[in-house]
Amino acid sequence: MTQKAFQDYYTEDFSHxxxxxxxxxxxxxxxxxxxxxxxxxxxxxxxxxIAIPGYVYGGLIASLIDCHCVGTASAATYKAEGxxxxxxxxxxxxxxxxxxxxxxxxxxxxxLEIRAKVSEVTKKKVIIxxxxxxxxxxCAKGYVVSxxxxxxxxxx
Amino acid sequence: MTQKAFQDYYTEDFSHxxxxxxxxxxxxxxxxxxxxxxxxxxxxxxxxxIAIPGYVYGGLIASLIDCHCVGTASAATYKAEGxxxxxxxxxxxxxxxxxxxxxxxxxxxxxLEIRAKVSEVTKKKVIIxxxxxxxxxxCAKGYVVSxxxxxxxxxx
Numbered sequence: 001m002t003q004k005a006f007q008d009y010y011t012e013d014f015s016h017x018x019x020x021x022x023x024x025x026x027x028x029x030x031x032x033x034x035x036x037x038x039x040x041x042x043x044x045x046x047x048x049x050i051a052i053p054g055y056v057y058g059g060l061i062a063s064l065i066d067c068h069c070v071g072t073a074s075a076a077t078y079k080a081e082g083x084x085x086x087x088x089x090x091x092x093x094x095x096x097x098x099x100x101x102x103x104x105x106x107x108x109x110x111x112l113e114i115r116a117k118v119s120e121v122t123k124k125k126v127i128i129x130x131x132x133x134x135x136x137x138x139c140a141k142g143y144v145v146s147x148x149x150x151x152x153x154x155x156x
Numbered sequence: 157m158t159q160k161a162f163q164d165y166y167t168e169d170f171s172h173x174x175x176x177x178x179x180x181x182x183x184x185x186x187x188x189x190x191x192x193x194x195x196x197x198x199x200x201x202x203x204x205x206i207a208i209p210g211y212v213y214g215g216l217i218a219s220l221i222d223c224h225c226v227g228t229a230s231a232a233t234y235k236a237e238g239x240x241x242x243x244x245x246x247x248x249x250x251x252x253x254x255x256x257x258x259x260x261x262x263x264x265x266x267x268l269e270i271r272a273k274v275s276e277v278t279k280k281k282v283i284i285x286x287x288x289x290x291x292x293x294x295c296a297k298g299y300v301v302s303x304x305x306x307x308x309x310x311x312x
Binding site for chain 1: 174182205209213214216222253254255308309
């Protein structure tokens with residue numbers, strides 16, 4: 001894809017997240033993009049991200065959904081305001097609530113696709129639904145309520 | 157504590173989980189214990205487990221709740237059956253649903269306490285409520301529905 005990832009618009013201070021920070025060399029470095037009205041991220045778990053042999057552990061699935069949806073919340077809000085993600089003021093979000101339903105064991109060794117749809121954008125919150133797909137099968141569904149980052153956390 | 161952790165009763169095949177496997181040298185190696193009717197795990201996030209500077213990223217909180225609650229589901233079922241965790245047949249659980257409400261930013265640099273209470277134990281599922289405490293403050297609450305591991309995943 002030739003688009004710039006949502007997370008690559010984050011300012012340096014906000015680019016250290018273990019899940020999606022481009023500057024966290026130990027982290028997952030999730031990258032999210034628009035694909036029509038949905039957002040998509042792709043991720044290949046490492047062999048350490050194991051639950052039992054052959055399957056991905058649930059905490060990684062939750063992490064992928066969380067960071068992908070928070071990035072999508074930011075991107076969707078810029079879009080709703082008719083602004084590019086590189087314009088000020090910067091919009092950063094945090095997760096108020098995350099729910100993951102694990103529908104089927106997620107196989108290890110294949111690239112996962114995380115797809116999200118925004119179901120509500122208001123000034124107070126963005127609600128997003130996501131699914132994690134492996135080998136064309138939806139293995140998990142996620143529901144995220146994302147809210148603007150509180151000033152106490154350092155939003156500029 | 158002189159108790160053996162729930163996870164240390166898992167057989168070798170089930171001890172590779174990134175979140176709680178004692179044999180996953182790259183993983184979190186969460187250890188859960190009974191403390192009266194509640195279960196407790198303690199965990200010191202690394203400086204890489206960052207959201208933005210000073211705070212723990214949400215995916216780690218979700219992972220801690222997930223693995224601690226799944227371990228608690230197993231321990232609670234052994235307890236309900238009046239059996240020690242080292243007796244056969246082995247009881248292993250997986251997460252059907254995980255919900256995390258993030259109540260306050262979780263500070264980085266302090267040991268986190270994850271406490272869980274079992275609210276329902278049946279043959280089909282175990283329901284558990286958890287909280288993550290930092291500096292005596294509850295930063296997140298979790299709700300986990302845990303079910304016996306499907307035979308297709310290798311339960312003996």
